[in-house]
Amino acid sequence: MLIRFRQKKWITALAGIGAAAATAVGAVCFALRLVPVLAAGGDTTAMIAAGFILPGGAAHALVGEPKQDGFPLPSSPLENASSDSSIETPSILDSSLSSASSSASSSAPKQWTGKAYPIQELEMANTGVTYGNIVVKNSSKVHKVDIPAVLAQRPDVHIKKDGTPQVLIYHTHTTESYMEEESDTYFSDMPTRTQDNNLNVVRVGEEIAKRLREAGIGVVHDTTVHDYPSYSGSYDRSIETMRKNLEQYPTIQVTLDIHRDALGGDTRLKPTTTVNGKKAAQIMIISGCDDDGSLGFPDWEYNLRLAMRLQQAGAEYDGQLMRPLNFTPSKYNEHMTHGSLLVEFGTEVSTIDEAVYSGQLFGDALVKVLNELVD
Numbered sequence: 001m002l003i004r005f006r007q008k009k010w011i012t013a014l015a016g017i018g019a020a021a022a023t024a025v026g027a028v029c030f031a032l033r034l035v036p037v038l039a040a041g042g043d044t045t046a047m048i049a050a051g052f053i054l055p056g057g058a059a060h061a062l063v064g065e066p067k068q069d070g071f072p073l074p075s076s077p078l079e080n081a082s083s084d085s086s087i088e089t090p091s092i093l094d095s096s097l098s099s100a101s102s103s104a105s106s107s108a109p110k111q112w113t114g115k116a117y118p119i120q121e122l123e124m125a126n127t128g129v130t131y132g133n134i135v136v137k138n139s140s141k142v143h144k145v146d147i148p149a150v151l152a153q154r155p156d157v158h159i160k161k162d163g164t165p166q167v168l169i170y171h172t173h174t175t176e177s178y179m180e181e182e183s184d185t186y187f188s189d190m191p192t193r194t195q196d197n198n199l200n201v202v203r204v205g206e207e208i209a210k211r212l213r214e215a216g217i218g219v220v221h222d223t224t225v226h227d228y229p230s231y232s233g234s235y236d237r238s239i240e241t242m243r244k245n246l247e248q249y250p251t252i253q254v255t256l257d258i259h260r261d262a263l264g265g266d267t268r269l270k271p272t273t274t275v276n277g278k279k280a281a282q283i284m285i286i287s288g289c290d291d292d293g294s295l296g297f298p299d300w301e302y303n304l305r306l307a308m309r310l311q312q313a314g315a316e317y318d319g320q321l322m323r324p325l326n327f328t329p330s331k332y333n334e335h336m337t338h339g340s341l342l343v344e345f346g347t348e349v350s351t352i353d354e355a356v357y358s359g360q361l362f363g364d365a366l367v368k369v370l371n372e373l374v375d
Contacts, residue, residue: 124320136308150308164249168249169208172342177192177194178351186349205221211360217367238333257343260347260350271284279353286325304327307341308325
């Protein structure tokens with residue numbers, strides 16, 4: 001039944017009540033996001049982790065969901081969605097996602113109409129504890145990092161080249177994507193997530209997996225989507241993917257959660273270097289720790305041993321391929337094995353070509369490290 005109010009003052013009052021309710025809900029949501037940020041110290045990394053836009057962005061370093069992009073997701077976050085049958089995967093994508101078409105793409109260039117933000121290309125390096133060409137950004141308030149001492153300790157990783165899976169590659173934020181071509185401007189209506197595995201972090205993960213296969217190291221690349229349709233709870237879903245694979249393949253020694261970062265505010269940051277004359281998205285390894293025992297993460301030091309060797313191997317390339325290793329009091333599901341790490345490749349304004357090249361370089365560095373750990 002439709003009831004019509006005859007008195008304008010009733011309509012005005014009702015509108016006022018609605019506006020007040022909306023404001024209250026907004027304030028509660030803002031507070032829910034802000035309180036943990038303030039509890040974390042209110043620094044830039046925490047603000048970015050909570051989804052706040054700040055200039056001079058930095059890497060995320062909180063427990064739980066580590067970040068959202070610096071801008072709201074586009075109204076259609078899975079633009080250009082399609083499944084890529086060329087990528088080997090043990091998972092089956094949600095049919096509602098994999099059936100989406102690439103109709104948004106066409107031969108004509110897309111005309112973006114959103115707010116324009118300049119892109120700053122830069123090398124991020126030499127911020128933190130330094131030993132030779134290794135740099136570690138230590139966010140822990142309790143643990144110090146003795147780089148040579150960590151390098152001297154053997155990771156608890158025992159690789160076998162017998163055809164069994166040794167490495168699991170997966171993606172907590174599976175739809176994180178890259179720009180298709182280089183640009184000096186980011187527009188707010190550009191997609192930063194897509195189900196098209198040719199344009200997102202799955203493509204980077206597959207480049208790493210190829211390098212492992214070529215070296216005779218068994219790998220499972222699980223492309224299960226964990227961040228769509230809901231971004232919140234991605235880590236709860238990805239840990240189930242980890243458990244499933246670790247139970248099915250108990251020989252797995254190393255798990256890598258492949259992401260891409262999002263940095264900056266009114267200027268979007270693009271961490272980039274040049275390796276062998278070719279542009280590459282900079283890479284950041286995140287190795288978590290437990291400052292006070294509250295995370296249930298007692299064996300974090302084993303992950304750091306592997307992370308440090310990977311940092312060293314990646315730093316041997318010319319240029320600055322590796323951003324400082326992010327040693328942070330966070331868990332990110334890294335408690336599941338003694339060889340679990342999260343790795344970020346570029347940001348949302350890096351190109352897919354730059355990220356793919358970095359995946360290849362990182363894959364080679366990973367093979368080098370794992371070959372030294374073959375039993």
